[in-house]
Amino acid sequence: MIVHDNEPGLMKGNEALAESALRAGLQAYFGYPITPQSEILEYLTAEGAQRGCVVLQAESELAAINMVYGASGAGARVMTSSSSPGISLMQEGLSYMASAQLPCLVVNVNRGGPGLGTIQPAQGDYFQATKGGGHGDYHLIVLAPSTVQEMADFVFDAFQLAEKYRNPAMILADGALGQMMEKVILPKQGSLPNLPRPWATTGKPSDRERNIITSLFIQPEKMEQVNLVLQEKYARLQEEVRFEALQTEGAEILLVAYGLSARICQKALELARAKGIKVGLLRPITLYPFPSAALSDLAENVGAILTVEMNAGQMVEDVRLAVNGRRPVLFLGRMGGMIPSPEDVLNELEVMTDRLVPQEERS
Amino acid sequence: MEHVATSVDGMELVYERPSTLTDTPMHYCPGCAHGVVHRVLMEVIQEMGIQDRTVGVAPVGCSVFAYNYMNIDMQEAAHGRASAVATGIKRILPDRFVFSYQGDGDLAAIGTGETIHTANRGENILVVFINNAIYGMTGGQMAPTTLLGMVTSTTPYGRESAVMGFPLKITDLVAQLPGAYYVTRQSVHTPTAARKLKKAIRNSLEYQKQNRGTCFIEVVSNCPSGWKMTPRESNEWMEKNMFPFYPPGDLKIPRG
Numbered sequence: 001m002i003v004h005d006n007e008p009g010l011m012k013g014n015e016a017l018a019e020s021a022l023r024a025g026l027q028a029y030f031g032y033p034i035t036p037q038s039e040i041l042e043y044l045t046a047e048g049a050q051r052g053c054v055v056l057q058a059e060s061e062l063a064a065i066n067m068v069y070g071a072s073g074a075g076a077r078v079m080t081s082s083s084s085p086g087i088s089l090m091q092e093g094l095s096y097m098a099s100a101q102l103p104c105l106v107v108n109v110n111r112g113g114p115g116l117g118t119i120q121p122a123q124g125d126y127f128q129a130t131k132g133g134g135h136g137d138y139h140l141i142v143l144a145p146s147t148v149q150e151m152a153d154f155v156f157d158a159f160q161l162a163e164k165y166r167n168p169a170m171i172l173a174d175g176a177l178g179q180m181m182e183k184v185i186l187p188k189q190g191s192l193p194n195l196p197r198p199w200a201t202t203g204k205p206s207d208r209e210r211n212i213i214t215s216l217f218i219q220p221e222k223m224e225q226v227n228l229v230l231q232e233k234y235a236r237l238q239e240e241v242r243f244e245a246l247q248t249e250g251a252e253i254l255l256v257a258y259g260l261s262a263r264i265c266q267k268a269l270e271l272a273r274a275k276g277i278k279v280g281l282l283r284p285i286t287l288y289p290f291p292s293a294a295l296s297d298l299a300e301n302v303g304a305i306l307t308v309e310m311n312a313g314q315m316v317e318d319v320r321l322a323v324n325g326r327r328p329v330l331f332l333g334r335m336g337g338m339i340p341s342p343e344d345v346l347n348e349l350e351v352m353t354d355r356l357v358p359q360e361e362r363s
Numbered sequence: 364m365e366h367v368a369t370s371v372d373g374m375e376l377v378y379e380r381p382s383t384l385t386d387t388p389m390h391y392c393p394g395c396a397h398g399v400v401h402r403v404l405m406e407v408i409q410e411m412g413i414q415d416r417t418v419g420v421a422p423v424g425c426s427v428f429a430y431n432y433m434n435i436d437m438q439e440a441a442h443g444r445a446s447a448v449a450t451g452i453k454r455i456l457p458d459r460f461v462f463s464y465q466g467d468g469d470l471a472a473i474g475t476g477e478t479i480h481t482a483n484r485g486e487n488i489l490v491v492f493i494n495n496a497i498y499g500m501t502g503g504q505m506a507p508t509t510l511l512g513m514v515t516s517t518t519p520y521g522r523e524s525a526v527m528g529f530p531l532k533i534t535d536l537v538a539q540l541p542g543a544y545y546v547t548r549q550s551v552h553t554p555t556a557a558r559k560l561k562k563a564i565r566n567s568l569e570y571q572k573q574n575r576g577t578c579f580i581e582v583v584s585n586c587p588s589g590w591k592m593t594p595r596e597s598n599e600w601m602e603k604n605m606f607p608f609y610p611p612g613d614l615k616i617p618r619g
Contacts, residue, residue, distance in 0.1 A: 027453055054454045057478040058447070066444035066477075070451025073438045075420065078451075096441050201436035201452070203416040203459050212430045214439035 002156045003191040009112065014039035014150040014178040016186070017081075017107060017171070020152035022047060023189045024159050029221040030067035030329055031088060034177035039107035040081040061086040062066055065093030073213035074201030077159060081107035082173070084125050085116060085276040088134075091162025094168055095134030099215030099226065101199075103162035105155065106140070107171045109178040112337030121175035123262060126314035129172045130288040139234055142287040143242075144258040148182035153346075156192050161240060163195050172287060174310065176260050176339070178262040205299040234289075241294070242285035247273070248298055251280030253352055256319050258284045258307040259341070265308050267344035275346075278355050287315070292322040299323045303356040308345055309333045319355040327362075380407040383420040385434045390607045392499075394594020396584035398423060400493065400560070401432055404462070407564045410437065417460040421448045422474070424466035425499040427489035443474025446481035449488045460568055462489040468498045471507040471533040478533065485542025485576035489567045492534065492579065494609060495586040501588035508532040510608060515589070517591070530608060534581040536616040546615040550583045552598045575617065 011019070018040045021029070029048060030324050031041040041057060048055035054071070058064035064080050065277060070077040085106045097104060110125045112118035112160050118362045129142045139159045143154045147304075154171050162169035204210045217223040245270065248254065248293065257265040260285040282298060284291050305327055307316040308349040316331045364513075370376070380386065383405035390577035391397045405488055408417050415436055423427035424444035428436035440448040453461040470478050470492050481488070497515055498504040504517040508530050512521040549560040560582060567578035583605050585597035590619040592600060 018521060028450065028451070056450070056454060059476055062444065062448075063480065065455070066447035069440070069449035070438060070448035072409060072451075073448075074452045074455040076455040078455075078537075092441055093444070097477070100439075128604050189518040195408045199420045200455060201438055203414075203418060204434070204436045210430070210434055211436045212439070213437070214430065216439050332418045 002153055004190040005188055006185075007186045008183050010181055011148060011149045011184050011246050012039060012179060012181050013107065013173065015043050016148050016152040018185045019047070019154040021079055021105070021188055022051050023052060023158050023187050024192045025077055025190060026079060028071040028078040029080065030056050030058050030064040030071070030078070032058050032064050032082065034083045034086045034197055036111060036178050037081050037083045037132055039178070040107065049130055056301070061089035062093070065090040068104050069100070069102060070091055072100050072104045073100070073201050074096065074261045075197040075202055077163070077194065078199070079105035079107065081109065083109045083111045084113050086299075087125065087128070091128070091134035094140065095136050095138060096215045097130075097138070098138035098166045098230070099136065100213050101166040101297065102168070102213065103166050105158045105162060105171065106168060107173065110172060110174040111333070118337040119175060121177070121310065121339065122335070122337050123174060123259060123261060123310040123314070124335065125172065126287065126309070126311060130290070138230055139288050141165065141167055141237065142172050143169065143285050144178045144260045144285060145177060146174050146259050146283065147179065148177070151177060151182050152186055153351065156187055157248050159192060165237060167233065168315045172259070173283040175262050200357060219351045224247035238289045240286060241289045241291045241292040243294055245298070246281040246283065246284060248280030248282065250278060251301070252278040252303050252356060253280070253347070253349055254298055254302040255279060255281045255308060256284070256305060256315070258287060258315065259279065261308045261310055264340055264342055265345055267342035268349065271342055271346045272349045277349055279349055284315070290318045290322070292309040292318070295319060296324070299327050302327060303359065303362065304352050305329045306345070306348060306352060307331050308340060309334055380573070381406050383409040383434050385432055385608075387431050390428060391425065391431055392588045394585065394587040394597060396495070396551050396582065397493065399489065399557055400582055402437050403551065403557055403561045404464075405433055407561060408460075408569060411565070411568060413460050413568070417456070417462070418452050418453070418456065418463070419575070420445045420463040422463070422465055422469050423500070424469050426464055426493065427563070429464055429596070430499065443469050444477055445469065446477045446486070446490060447522065450481055450484070450486050453486055455490050457487070458569055462491060464491045465493070466499070467492070467494045467496065467506040467508040469523070471531050475533070479536065479540070482537045482543045482577040482579060483493065485544070485569050486530050487574050487576065488587070489564070489571060489578045489580070490615065492581045494581050495584040495589065496530070496605065497586045497589040499589050500585050501515060505531070510604060515602055532609070534579065534614060535578050542576050543579055543615060545570055545578040545617060547579075547613045548581040548609060548611050550611050552585065552601060583611060584618045
């Protein structure tokens with residue numbers, strides 16, 4: 001549980017996240033400028049040194065993630081942040097960190113793509129974030145904030161999970177959450193305990209074997225064993241699944257959306273309820289692990305599901321896997337930095353309502 | 364020196380494995396310089412008594428398994444990223460001795476950016492750079508330091524500057540940077556050369572203790588397997604062909 005300060009303030013999402021990271025006992029940050037997340041680097045270069053945090057602007061995202069690797073291996077609570085193209089450059093390093101079982105926090109303030117794309121908010125990096133992103137069989141722990149408050153809070157959750165499971169964690173935000181100002185009550189300084197890290201390379205004393213941080217296991221038998229350890233970890237991780245269910249009781253249509261899309265859906269839900277359409281909302285908070293079981297249960301009692309994303313349809317694949325063909329799963333999305341409006345979602349809900357199979361006729 | 368002359372079966376013990384090397388047969392090819400450089404480096408760490416305060420970084424290349432032999436805490440790094448990983452370690456543990464141990468492909472091709480910027484920041488680390496002008500681990504392909512005319516598996520007719528550019532004297536580049544404190548080029552093909560390298564490593568770690576900046580040691584090396592020569596031939600070839608282009612000696616020494 002996070003202990004908060006008493007006084008609310010007004011902050012940008014990126015700055016709230018950066019301040020929260022310092023309060024979480026961040027020991028090192030390595031980053032490279034890219035819009036729309038540069039405020040994190042700027043905030044930390046201004047504040048970090050005087051609060052005991054190593055802050056270094058790296059020569060590239062490649063260098064940044066590998067500095068994170070080194071610092072994490074040396075036992076530090078460490079993070080980096082970037083936006084979509086920069087996160088792509090970090091994928092090799094994240095694969096190495098997952099294999100070497102090094103905890104860290106990576107913040108992706110998602111912008112529109114593919115390619116250099118646009119600096120406007122998007123959710124096009126869902127696949128990359130949740131399915132591994134780099135080479136090999138691994139996952140990041142992925143948290144999706146939908147408010148500036150959660151930008152701050154999830155820093156604590158992400159570090160706690162990353163360190164408990166010795167796995168990189170990602171906060172998957174977007175350009176709007178990074179840039180907008182909202183009321184936020186910051187977590188208290190120093191309220192996140194540090195786990196012992198006996199595996200860290202801090203210099204080998206005479207009374208222990210040498211510590212080695214590596215992702216190289218040249219014998220296939222050993223490499224398979226490492227993979228089995230990772231898979232067992234991901235199985236345990238399912239206990240950490242987090243989601244928010246809003247007005248799902250008695251709902252005829254279930255909206256599924258995360259992050260900024262979930263806020264748009266929340267407004268659409270209010271508009272639809274005012275028109276007598278029974279709509280509920282499932283907001284996955286952990287995108288990995290994905291709340292498949294909760295979604296499967298909710299699907300039993302609704303007529304149809306509408307997934308709303310700021311991409312061409314990525315999370316909808318996980319929604320369809322969880323629903324497994326029992327209900328129609330529709331998709332509404334905008335791409336390339338465009339944001340769907342609550343009215344867009346409402347229109348789709350109205351069309352769906354007209355086509356709903358009556359409850360007594362459902363299998 | 365921790366070596367204490369002891370008597371074994373009536374004979375005086377004058378030479379032994381330092382405690383900073385593990386009792387593991389090395390995978391390096393016969394005649395390869397890596398084994399000697401490993402030993403010299405670990406001898407210095409034993410003699411300085413800093414085994415408990417040293418962290419090494421070995422990236423992709425023949426020496427990626429250095430942690431099997433060096434009895435210290437180590438991190439394996441992605442190809443080209445050793446100096447970035449070492450930066451991360453050193454920034455968190457500024458009172459530890461941190462070194463990276465990199466080959467020519469790693470340091471001077473895929474990792475050129477990290478190499479230059481690490482030295483330009485003057486990170487207080489030691490970079491040991493093994494230059495044998497070839498990619499050993501992947502089977503003898505052209506390296507950034509491959510000499511003109513040199514035959515490798517990807518320059519089967521010899522390296523041509525018009526197509527493959529020129530051998531990169533990255534150590535000369537590093538020496539230009541204000542953050543680089545001590546830059547030297549050494550070898551290990553004779554006992555005298557190995558002793559000089561040892562002195563250079565010792566100096567580098569003493570400078571690191573004083574937070575002087577980046578110390579950079581190139582070791583011009585052979586690769587008998589990659590060059591398709593016997594160990595003796597490869598050392599002769601190295602002296603005849605490598606040394607004129609990569610002359611051993613100091614490139615930058617501290618003033619005063």
